[in-house]
Structure formats: structure tokens, C-alpha cells
Amino acid sequence: MRAMRSSVFIIIFLFGIGGGARGENGILMVDRFPEGLNSEGIPPGWKLEKTPGPSSKILIEKDKEDRFLCLHSVSDGFGVRKAMSFEIRKYPYLSWWWKASQLPKGGDIRKRETDDQAGQIYVIFPRFPSLANSRSMGYIWDTLAPVGQAGTSTAYSKMKYVVLQSGASKLNQWIFETRNVYEDYKKYFQEEPPPVGAVLLYINSQHTQSSAECCFTEIFFSTQPYKP
Helix, strand or coil: CHHHHHHHHHHHHHHCHHHHCCCCCCEEEEECCCCCCCCCCCCCCCEEECCCCCCCEEEEEEECCEEEEEEEEECCEEEEEEEEEECCCCCCEEEEEEEEEECCCCCCCCCHHHCCCCEEEEEEECCCCCHHHCEEEEEEEECCCCCCCEEECCCCCCEEEEEEEECCCCCCCCEEEEEEHHHHHHHHHCCCCCCEEEEEEEEECCCCCCEEEEEEEEEEEECCCCCC
């Protein structure tokens, strides 16, 4: 994970990561998972989005000084959600590292019966008065759908997605991603976004009755695009 450490150093040097957690210096930190799991078995500051089954796991793993969150799914679907409130226009860029180590067999977001993905990260935009009105802009590591595939979730009409990684060629490699969520939201929802309400990390493999695993770290929003 040497590349990740270089990324962290540059972010600290250019933007000031300490202030970034409070939205200062152009960085709004989501999490680096430095504290491990709390008594509920999830990272502090996060809440469960569905409870994992008995064979599925939420783990914090460590490589030297780096900590990362891993979701392991066995014929299951679950995730963790962190509440955040800010205008995406101010911090339009979402960046993160992820590493898939197992993909759901035959997973394909284009079909409801195979709609399983190892890597999923969503920015949630609440729409009142009902949770059913909330929008989600998601970024996916799929098994079969090609990179660049984009559309509406087969399960939730107010969830849009873009496939950023596909297939097993980059398994067990840390991949850095950056997306302009503000522009993606406008493009796929054809409207101006409301304030952000949460970030969701999710995994599922229940439709294909298989297993999947993906890890995440160094998740942050920024005022400017960043490349490691």
C-alpha cells in the first residue's frame, strides 16, 4: 500500500488533513478508519444499513500504518452508512481507494436477478418529506457489466450508478477513484442536487448466491480534483 501512503502524504501537504475533517482547506474527510470497530462491530460514526448474516463480516484490517474497512458477503446484502450534511456544489469531488478481492459469480447490475456487486459507494441525497424520495448517486465495481456502463438501478428507481471497475483483472489491487458527484448527479437525474445526507458503503451477493469482498479507505470530498 505504498501508493496509498504517498497519496496520504500529498493530501496532508497540500490540503491539511487535520482541518479537512471539518471541511477546511478544501477537504471534507469521510473516513480513514483509524479507530477500528466499536462495540457494535462497525466503524465509529457509522450505522448499519441492514444487518449482515451469520457468515458475512465487517472487518477493519491493517497494513503497516494504513487501516481499511472490508465488507465480506456470503449470499447476503448489507452495508454501513455515515451521516453527513453539506452542499455537493462546495465539495463536488469524491475520492477513495478500494480493493476487491472476490466478485459475486455472474453479478451484473443490468439485470435485477443478478444485481450483485462487491464494490459499491453511494452518495445519498435526502428528499423530504419521505425517505422514498431520496436520491442516490452510486459508483460500482461489477463482475460483468462493462466499465462506463451507467443507468438506473433495477431495484430502486431513484438510484443512479456508474460502473468504474469491472471483472477480475484488478482483483487484490488498490485502485484510486475520483468522481465529480455534482456533475454526475446533474447528468443522471437531470436536476440540481439537494444537500448531501450520507455516504453509504454496500456489498451484496444474495441474488447470485455467491460470495464477495471489497475493502475501502481514505474516502473524502474535495473542492478540487485530486490524482495520486
